[in-house]
Amino acid sequence: MTLTRLPTRRIGPLTVGAQGLGCLGMSEFYGATSEGEAISTIRRALDIGVTLLDTADVYGHGANEELVGRAVAGRRESAVLATKFGVVRPGPGVGAGVRGDALYVRRACEDSLRRLGVDHVDLLYLTRVDTEVGVEETVGAMAELVAAxxxxxxxxxxAAPETIRRAHAVAPVSALQTEWSLWSRDIERRILPVCRELGITVVPYAPLGRGFLxxxxxxxxxxxxxxxxxFGLPRFxxxxxxxxxxxxxxxxxxxxELGITPAQLALAWLHHQGPDVVPIxxxxxxxxxxxxxxAVFLSLTRADLAAAAAAVPAGEVHGERWNEQSMRFVDR
Known part of the structure; x- marks a missing residue:
């Protein structure tokens, strides 16, 4: 059990715990849920310094934002709330399309604020890039929300490297959320160097391979x-x-051999990639x-890190990380 509060990291103007909490599974997608335990988990997270809480407008069709809002009620100053917009999800699947036009940006933000029960969101993400709308329009509208x-x-x-550059030229991009783990290493060649060049913190989602690692x-x-x-993930x-x-x-x-759990090893491997990495x-x-x-407090040697990477070689991972429809919306 963690008794010491987590060290902190920077995401643009924000100070966050070195590890965040992904809240999606509290509402759907990963089997049975318990609202009472979810709220207790979020409040325990704040107690130990896991301050970055990640949700989205489409998680549970809005129910997840509402749950997070109830959990942080009375403790808003302790939480760093991150939510996302952009995916159009009219039914039970993972989404039917993307919108990034300025009108939608403003409306989505207001809806999220209402569901969360707060007057501002600390970090707002564009979930997927709308290729029918220039990212300049989307980020320009987000910059207006910052000013307001x-x-x-x-x-x-x-987002793709060139898209990141175009967005950052309009307004500072503080974070890139993308899948990154021992069995999803795609960002390391092209995307990670751009984020580091521009001072953008990387926020890896699914750092445990959706439970597999x-x-x-x-x-x-x-x-x-x-x-x-x-049904949605070919690796399973x-x-x-x-x-x-x-x-x-x-x-x-x-x-x-190291006396830790596989989850802790997978997370510690990510933490050792640099102080500009905040897994959720x-x-x-x-x-x-x-x-x-x-896992935040673990110290791995270079040999340990190399052994972890060698245990899960990219060439031996079978299946894409998303299904064919969803893969069309990544690296855009």
């Missing part, structure tokens, strides 16, 4: 019927999951939150 005091910092998600998924039978890993398909299991086994063996692992329960937070 509605948001404090601007973020992008899953933690050793939590050994069979599809473990996944509930509505769990989107069953009936063909690919058994082929990927040796990766989790090797990581688990190494973690055992999801957790629905306090025990998982605390296990994850302890």
């Amino acid at each position: 005091g509605k948001i404090r910092a601007i973020g992008l998600c899953e 933690a050793g939590a998924v050994r069979s599809r039978d473990q996944l509930e019927e509505g769990d989107f890993r069953r 398909s009936p063909e690919n999951l058994p082929r990927n299991l040796p990766l989790a086994d090797r990581l688990g063996e190494l973690a055992g 692992p999801g957790a629905k329960r306090r025990d998982h939150l605390e296990e994850n937070a302890d």
Whole structure:
């Protein structure tokens, strides 16, 4: 159990705990949920210095923002609230399209503020880039929200290097949220160098491979019927999951040798990538939150880091990180 508050990091003008909390699973996508435990988890996160709380307008069709708002009521000054807009999600899937026009930006922000029950959001992300609208228009509208005091910092998600540069030329981009973990290393060649050149903090989502790197998924039978890993993520398909299991086994063996859990090893590997990296692992329960937070304090040697990377070689990962439809909206 973490007894010491987490050290802090900078995201543009914001000071945040070195690790954040992804709140999506508290409302949907990852099986059964408990609002009471979710609220207790968020409040425990604030107690130990996990201050960056990540949600989005489409998580639970707005219900997740409302849940986060209830959890931080009376403790707003302790929380750094990050939410996202841009994905159009009329039904149960992960989304049907993207909007980034200025009118939609303003409307989405007001709707998020209402659901969260706050007068400003600390970090507002564009969830996916709208290729029908210049990113200059989107970020220009977000800059107006900064000037109006509605948001404090601007973020992008899953954006291509040139898009990041164009956006940053309009207004400072403080964060890029993208998938990054031992088994999702795509950003390292082209995107990470641009973020570092421009001083943009990287906020990795799914840093535990959606539970896989933690050793939590050994069979599809473990996944509930509505769990989107069953239908939206090729790495968990009936063909690919058994082929990927040796990766989790090797990581688990190494973690055992180090006396830590596989989840802690995967997170510690990310923390050692630099002080400009703030992972946001999801957790629905306090025990998982605390296990994850302890990873911040781990010290790995160069040999440990190399061994972790060697346990999960990119060339041995089977399946794309998103399905074909969703992959069309990344690196745009």
